[in-house]
Amino acid sequence: MAGGVRKKPAGSPSALWGKLNTLWQDKHMVLFKSEYTLLVVSVLWFMEIGINVWVIQKVAYTEIDWKAYMDEVEGVINGTYDYTELKGDTGPLVYPAGFVYIFTALYYITSRGVNIRLAQYIFAAFYLVTLLLVFRVYHRTKKVSLLIPSLYVFYFFEFFQVPPYVFFFVCCASYRIHSIFVLRLFNDPVAMMLLFAAVNLFMDGHWTLGCCLYSLAVSVKMNVLLFAPGLLMLLLSEFGLIRTIPKLSLCAVIQLLLALPFLLENPMGYMSRAFDLGRQFMFKWTVNWRFLPEWLFLNRYFHLLLLAVHLLTLLLFALRRWKRPGESIFELLKEPRKRKTPAQKIPMVLILFSSNFIGMCFSRSLHYQFYVWYFHTLPYLLWSGGVKKMAHLLRVLILGLIELSWNTYPSTDSSSAALHVCHLIILLCLWLAPPLPSDPAETQEHPPVKDKRQ
Numbered sequence: 001m002a003g004g005v006r007k008k009p010a011g012s013p014s015a016l017w018g019k020l021n022t023l024w025q026d027k028h029m030v031l032f033k034s035e036y037t038l039l040v041v042s043v044l045w046f047m048e049i050g051i052n053v054w055v056i057q058k059v060a061y062t063e064i065d066w067k068a069y070m071d072e073v074e075g076v077i078n079g080t081y082d083y084t085e086l087k088g089d090t091g092p093l094v095y096p097a098g099f100v101y102i103f104t105a106l107y108y109i110t111s112r113g114v115n116i117r118l119a120q121y122i123f124a125a126f127y128l129v130t131l132l133l134v135f136r137v138y139h140r141t142k143k144v145s146l147l148i149p150s151l152y153v154f155y156f157f158e159f160f161q162v163p164p165y166v167f168f169f170v171c172c173a174s175y176r177i178h179s180i181f182v183l184r185l186f187n188d189p190v191a192m193m194l195l196f197a198a199v200n201l202f203m204d205g206h207w208t209l210g211c212c213l214y215s216l217a218v219s220v221k222m223n224v225l226l227f228a229p230g231l232l233m234l235l236l237s238e239f240g241l242i243r244t245i246p247k248l249s250l251c252a253v254i255q256l257l258l259a260l261p262f263l264l265e266n267p268m269g270y271m272s273r274a275f276d277l278g279r280q281f282m283f284k285w286t287v288n289w290r291f292l293p294e295w296l297f298l299n300r301y302f303h304l305l306l307l308a309v310h311l312l313t314l315l316l317f318a319l320r321r322w323k324r325p326g327e328s329i330f331e332l333l334k335e336p337r338k339r340k341t342p343a344q345k346i347p348m349v350l351i352l353f354s355s356n357f358i359g360m361c362f363s364r365s366l367h368y369q370f371y372v373w374y375f376h377t378l379p380y381l382l383w384s385g386g387v388k389k390m391a392h393l394l395r396v397l398i399l400g401l402i403e404l405s406w407n408t409y410p411s412t413d414s415s416s417a418a419l420h421v422c423h424l425i426i427l428l429c430l431w432l433a434p435p436l437p438s439d440p441a442e443t444q445e446h447p448p449v450k451d452k453r454q
Helices: 013-025 034-058 066-077 097-109 116-147 151-160 164-170 175-183 188-203 207-220 222-265 267-274 300-320 329-333 348-361 368-373 375-384 392-407 413-431 441-445
Strands: none
Touching (some): 034 164, 097 116, 116 164, 164 392, 175 188, 175 368, 188 348, 222 300, 300 348, 375 392
């Protein structure tokens, strides 16, 4: 307009200079203000490229299961489809069929498993992809929380504000996690990479594709089933029982198709090996129960007690923390449009992560590579808890104690006890988190409050 003031485009050099100037002025707060989270995690991710290369080049590779994996898939390549006949140096094949296909591909890529260095770089790529998926979960959750106009979600956002410096502990600071990925080449990281990909799809509303990836993750290692109670709760909340059944059926069909060659050969052999829920663990490898006498650790009644407490805790969280107070659990079985109260968004990621965490708390045994099952979810759980006065330093201390417990080899009475204490604190914080509003009208009575730190 003639005589008017021309606005400078947002991407002009002066606008960019203004942003850089603001960043420079806030340089001492970059690690503490959530608005700089994306910048911090981007820097950390690129740092991780160098760290992984350095670890691979400078730290000696330790053979544990890789050769056994290659022997097991080589048996399949040679025509053996009876799971009871497939074995490696460390024992029989005890993973579902998806593991076989993925590690068969790695078998050929790495010259029949001989090119260890190439396998390490492939797992470094898996690590970097996993980090991207994890960082996106944290970033997307913050964005979603800001957009949902409810009092509960404001509280959830308030508790969820993970300071950017904490992400240093999510990646660069953990020796054990780098070891699990690039120095040991376990199958656990592959399963978790697929799991986090599925979580990202759930957050984006791609439920069918997310269920496909979730089932594929289960087919690599069945520890991913620890997320299943939370996922079932989410599916029922989002779709109701009738529309949830096709998605559960899809997960089952994927398992069936992947396992078909082995099921046709020896169905009972496959099921008993790939999904052996009663497998006995060795006491010498336990991280979490070292303070128990070995006879009790191996006792079946102790295992049943842990299972009972696990199921009871899941039930309590499902009834009291994962739905609105006063809302019947049977309401979730109905289609959302037929419910008495309108469907509301629920903290999807928190439910999934807490479901898995509860399983970790009451596991019969945790081996060192199992750390990756929940490592990337720990900051999320700690900063989502309901104890407002728990200082950031105390949360970081808990992360440090957990890391120390997993890095103590062999485990000791003290390291195992410290791990349980940390688990108990996190579990109590999750239990004390504010419940969903019992009535949608609460949201209208209390408009969203702006974050005072912005």
